Amino acid sequence: MFFTKLIDEILNLSLMLPKEILSVTEKYTERTEKLAQSYQTLYGVEEIDIATTPKDLVWKDGKISLYRYKRDKKATIKTPLLICYALVNTEDMMDLQADRSVIRKFLDLGLDVYIINWGYVSRADRYTTMDDYINGYLGACVDFIRKEHNIQKINLLGVCQGGTFSLIYSAIHPEKIKNLITMVTPVDFSNKEGLLFQWSEFLDVDAIIENNGGVMPGDLLNISFDMLKPMAKIRKYTNVVDIMDDEDKLMNFLRMEKWVANSPDQAGECFKQFIKDLYQGNKLIKGELSVGKYKVSLDKITMPVLNIYAEADHLVPPPCSIPLEKHIPSKDVQTYKFPGGHIGVFVGARSQNELSPTIVKWLSDRD
Amino acid sequence: MNKPYNFFETWMKDLQKQETNPMQAYQAYLQQWFQPEQPKKAELGSPEFFQEMLNSQMEMGKLWLGNVQTMFENFAPKRKEASLFEQWSKMYGLWNQDLGKPFAGSPMKSNAAETFSQIMNYSQSYMKMYELWQPFLEQLNTGKKPKKTALQELMANFSFDKYNQVIENVLGNITPKQSEGFLEQINDFTKKLLQNINEQMGVATEKGMGEMSELFNNFQETQYNVLGKVQKGVAPFLKMVPDSKEKQLLELSLKMQNDYAQYYVKSNEMQVLVQQTAQKGVEKTFKVLLDSLNKEPSKVLTYEDFFNTWLNITEPMVIEVYRTQEFGKLQAESLEISTAIKNHFEKQLEILLEPLPIAPRSEIDELNAIIHELRVKVRNLEQQLTEQQSIEEVQILPITKASRKTKNTNSSNEQ
Numbered sequence: 151m152f153f154t155k156l157i158d159e160i161l162n163l164s165l166m167l168p169k170e171i172l173s174v175t176e177k178y179t180e181r182t183e184k185l186a187q188s189y190q191t192l193y194g195v196e197e198i199d200i201a202t203t204p205k206d207l208v209w210k211d212g213k214i215s216l217y218r219y220k221r222d223k224k225a226t227i228k229t230p231l232l233i234c235y236a237l238v239n240t241e242d243m244m245d246l247q248a249d250r251s252v253i254r255k256f257l258d259l260g261l262d263v264y265i266i267n268w269g270y271v272s273r274a275d276r277y278t279t280m281d282d283y284i285n286g287y288l289g290a291c292v293d294f295i296r297k298e299h300n301i302q303k304i305n306l307l308g309v310c311q312g313g314t315f316s317l318i319y320s321a322i323h324p325e326k327i328k329n330l331i332t333m334v335t336p337v338d339f340s341n342k343e344g345l346l347f348q349w350s351e352f353l354d355v356d357a358i359i360e361n362n363g364g365v366m367p368g369d370l371l372n373i374s375f376d377m378l379k380p381m382a383k384i385r386k387y388t389n390v391v392d393i394m395d396d397e398d399k400l401m402n403f404l405r406m407e408k409w410v411a412n413s414p415d416q417a418g419e420c421f422k423q424f425i426k427d428l429y430q431g432n433k434l435i436k437g438e439l440s441v442g443k444y445k446v447s448l449d450k451i452t453m454p455v456l457n458i459y460a461e462a463d464h465l466v467p468p469p470c471s472i473p474l475e476k477h478i479p480s481k482d483v484q485t486y487k488f489p490g491g492h493i494g495v496f497v498g499a500r501s502q503n504e505l506s507p508t509i510v511k512w513l514s515d516r517d
Numbered sequence: 518m519n520k521p522y523n524f525f526e527t528w529m530k531d532l533q534k535q536e537t538n539p540m541q542a543y544q545a546y547l548q549q550w551f552q553p554e555q556p557k558k559a560e561l562g563s564p565e566f567f568q569e570m571l572n573s574q575m576e577m578g579k580l581w582l583g584n585v586q587t588m589f590e591n592f593a594p595k596r597k598e599a600s601l602f603e604q605w606s607k608m609y610g611l612w613n614q615d616l617g618k619p620f621a622g623s624p625m626k627s628n629a630a631e632t633f634s635q636i637m638n639y640s641q642s643y644m645k646m647y648e649l650w651q652p653f654l655e656q657l658n659t660g661k662k663p664k665k666t667a668l669q670e671l672m673a674n675f676s677f678d679k680y681n682q683v684i685e686n687v688l689g690n691i692t693p694k695q696s697e698g699f700l701e702q703i704n705d706f707t708k709k710l711l712q713n714i715n716e717q718m719g720v721a722t723e724k725g726m727g728e729m730s731e732l733f734n735n736f737q738e739t740q741y742n743v744l745g746k747v748q749k750g751v752a753p754f755l756k757m758v759p760d761s762k763e764k765q766l767l768e769l770s771l772k773m774q775n776d777y778a779q780y781y782v783k784s785n786e787m788q789v790l791v792q793q794t795a796q797k798g799v800e801k802t803f804k805v806l807l808d809s810l811n812k813e814p815s816k817v818l819t820y821e822d823f824f825n826t827w828l829n830i831t832e833p834m835v836i837e838v839y840r841t842q843e844f845g846k847l848q849a850e851s852l853e854i855s856t857a858i859k860n861h862f863e864k865q866l867e868i869l870l871e872p873l874p875i876a877p878r879s880e881i882d883e884l885n886a887i888i889h890e891l892r893v894k895v896r897n898l899e900q901q902l903t904e905q906q907s908i909e910e911v912q913i914l915p916i917t918k919a920s921r922k923t924k925n926t927n928s929s930n931e932q
Contacts, residue, residue, distance in 0.1 A: 411628055
């Protein structure tokens with residue numbers, strides 16, 4: 151105590167302050183204790199598990215894997231659902247933890263769910279193109295499920311960039327898709343509300359990919375994502391010390407941290423086409439996009455479409471997703487506004503209680 | 518928790534024990550810096566002369582970078598000497614180190630260690646902002662209505678130096694100062710290369726020195742042009758050098774110097790844009806808080822009020838800077854340049870590894886391209902095979918089913 155008072159006197163700051171205001175020493179002591187508590191708590195944390203819903207590997211080609219989630223009972227919706235996540239980060243976000251899992255909710259509500267894992271790109275994959283991903287791997291997964299279930303069409307759900315891939319695939323192979331769901335998916339790239347859309351205008355993507363040995367480093371992408379909300383990290387890491395005594399909240403935080411840190415590199419050729427043809431050229435909406443030997447025409451999207459966008463999405467702002475309905479001839483299009491952000495679509499309470507049941511009902515009505 | 522108090526006491530005792538005055542040591546260092554032993558001038562036209570000339574360029578390059586930094590700092594918010602809390606901040610930093618060391622070696626599982634490292638890092642910024650907030654606290658939390666000149670007084674006493682450190686830490690990615698050591702590394706490497714080439718070239722090099730001395734004068738015209746002209750200046754010399762690994766390495770090093778100079782300017786420009794905006798952010802924060810106190814003089818403002826108001830005000834302002842074409846272009850250019858430097862390094866490494874029985878990346882890339890081509894061919898053949906099997910199956914099905922299948926197959930968009 152003597153030392154505390156001495157420091158206060160030296161710094162001459164404890165004078166005349168209202169009791170709600172901490173002196174420098176008190177503030178320092180408070181922070182120190184919180185940091186020490188954080189240290190002790192984090193030291194005791196066991197392995198952080200994410201994506202724990204049981205699943206089986208059913209198909210594999212190189213680094214790309216297709217999983218089918220295990221079910222206790224037979225699915226009540228007969229058409230299986232394939233989830234195509236983005237190449238950015240991993241599909242673990244769909245199954246972050248048991249009580250915040252879109253996958254578990256889908257299973258509980260009667261869906262038969264498959265999911266693609268894109269694996270970890272290395273320099274060996276630098277020449278993998280959008281055609282390889284969409285007509286090759288995604289197409290092979292679709293065909294596998296069709297054959298496995300002996301059906302002509304399956305349900306396809308695409309997330310973010312995976313939504314754009316799913317849309318392109320459905321436009322090229324409409325005969326294989328019964329219902330299409332796009333979640334937080336960029337479609338109209340002309341809107342510059344999002345910083346990523348603005349920045350891409352100036353990017354010499356050929357040079358950057360070449361200089362990085364043919365891949366786009368995941369860490370570099372994470373830096374650009376951090377810049378979209380420049381004060382988010384100081385806010386996050388300053389406040390987290392206040393939840394150290396709440397194990398549930400802390401584990402939720404750490405699971406998200408683990409997911410964010412897992413950021414695979416991107417195959418250079420695919421990344422180049424995605425930036426040049428979509429972010430810079432907006433060719434999908436213009437009807438000028440070609441993927442491999444196929445011309446992509448949104449006029450072919452005649453199947454039912456559920457387009458989900460997040461109202462506060464800073465990665466894919468609503469004006470980039472909403473216009474989809476204007477560019478497709480399908481007579482059964484529903485645009486769903488989710489009141490939250492890009493990540494909230496998967497992990498928020500509303501995701502569990504409102505969005506997931508809405509998706510399953512929408513599929514059930516069209517089964 | 519007694520640890521911090523014990524640490525303080527130990528730290529203060531250690532300070533008292535120190536016999537050498539750090540300031541005196543620093544002054545001695547500066548004297549040595551400004552009065553170096555004069556090197557002997559090499560004979561004009563000798564290989565040593567060229568070596569010295571290049572060394573001079575390197576030194577001037579470093580000077581130029583220093584001047585660029587000073588220039589940008591002049592554009593950045595003005596400096597203010599550290600406050601009473603400077604010492605305290607040091608203690609805090611030392612404490613961080615004290616706790617950080619045992620932590621680094623801890624068997625913490627999964628990403629908890631990384632999380633704690635981030636918490637420590639941002640805690641420093643949080644506490645630095647607390648120091649900056651203190652004058653505000655003193656002036657305004659006394660229950661009296663703030664003076665009309667309160668904002669000017671606050672800003673006059675505000676340490677922008679510390680504030681810029683916070684901004685650098687929070688926004689992290691724009692830190693040109695961190696890369697300054699890079700130039701030195703390239704310089705050292707280039708010097709060694711040049712020495713090797715000089716040894717090999719001998720007399721031929723001496724003949725070229727007449728032209729070089731003329732160029733040397735040009736280098737002194739403006740500091741700005743120094744790094745850009747390194748390549749041009751050495752170009753005639755390089756023409757005389759036969760193709761060799763050393764020549765390739767030297768060319769790549771010179772490219773790196775040139776790229777680095779451009780990167781340095783661009784990253785400084787970006788930093789200034791952000792720092793100027795961040796200054797406006799803190800000014801606006803003070804103004805908003807002053808206004809709220811004017812409306813309600815008895816209100817007590819806590820640090821959290823200040824911190825959250827500052828974050829909420831500054832973040833959209835920084836985003837607006839990021840949104841500008843100016844920033845977008847600078848960011849794209851600096852990214853391209855920084856990755857180009859990385860590429861030059863890799864090429865140099867490949868040249869250096871050539872004698873060893875190691876397949877270089879360029880050869881592996883050729884293989885990767887061939888493997889990719891073959892995979893696509895296999896995939897196409899498999900698809901054709903599947904389609905052929907489907908057609909054969911359809912032929913043995915009743916006509917009605919077959920026609921439906923054919924119709925479905927035709928609905929794709931193949932060009």
